[in-house]
Amino acid sequence: MESKKISNNMLARMPIYLNYIKALPESTKNISATKIASALGLGEVSVRKDLAKVSDGGRCKLGYPCEELINDIESFLGVKSTINAVVAGKGEMLQLLLSYGGFESSGLHIVGGFDMNCAKKRNVEDKTIYPINQLEKVCEEHQVQIGIVMVPAENAQKVCDQLVSTGVEGIWNFTPVHLNVPDHVVLQNESFAASITKLRMQMKDRSEAS
């Protein structure tokens, strides 16, 4: 499926569906778009469209077999075809991020971290933090495809360039800096600042309307 046909909102709903269907009692064998929509407070038309994009298991009146739908959403999200990633960051933030298990459940296997500030290899739970000068070696050894950039703004482009030179195909940027990447590399920006602004603007709209 081409990414252009998938909206951000639809993408954001997929993990929510998955979570909801997985939490249903085992006795629930089938689930309809109508039921999902009403349980999650979403529009029935969107749910129907979303599910049709990832699964062709829907049956008139019966809905989708739960097991099949879970499988289809997981395939769509790529949960089962894990790819390798590394995180470049600094200090405690990096350490805490490596102990966060949430990326793994989305099909991203975090091979290890790189610390801007530390010249000594160390372990955090089951992950290793390497000095930044070992980036090339580790990325090549583990065939890393995604580099997560969380270093301070002033180092961001340099670290991004290093990651690109090891052959990563995707950069996930958590810094507030615009990164330049070559055409064959995909750049995804994560901006908490933008999310906060959006939330605050909507709160303002809402309070002015009432």
Add this chain to the structure above:
Amino acid sequence: MESKKISNNMLARMPIYLNYIKALPESTKNISATKIASALGLGEVSVRKDLAKVSDGGRCKLGYPCEELINDIESFLGVKSTINAVVAGKGEMLQLLLSYGGFESSGLHIVGGFDMNCAKKRNVEDKTIYPINQLEKVCEEHQVQIGIVMVPAENAQKVCDQLVSTGVEGIWNFTPVHLNVPDHVVLQNESFAASITKLRMQMKDRSEAS
């Protein structure tokens, strides 16, 4: 400005402009959209449109006075009119969030955290983590307007309801669960799973195209 007129992409570019302009040498008094676009590898038309939405300081041939533009972007992002927020979470992830300074620079003052798993008040750097049963008291005391939800999925709705009952106007949801909120409360979902899927799909498109 109404939030409907602002695209997500434009919102995400604003902190990037801000960061770039702030890092310019002090001797740079004016900056043009053309220069920003070329430095950041962005389209000139988008930069021009974005800046026109937040500032009317642009002068033909001269561009924008840097100081004024910084000011206008900061006002737009709400950096200077701080509002209070709390984070409800668990264990190390909560700690991670509280030691992350990035929210403060976006005008969100994190008053404290609430730990699902801990009945004892403790400090992380300059922040306090409270037991979850003090949520109501702390939120009311600090007139908290935004609740950040990072608790395990099974507790998410309950914690969201508690936050809403203290009077917060916005819920920022980091869990993969759909939360129900009353009409006067704004819900903003943050999904790392969706970001990862988007990045991977684009990587796949790119590699198939080449």
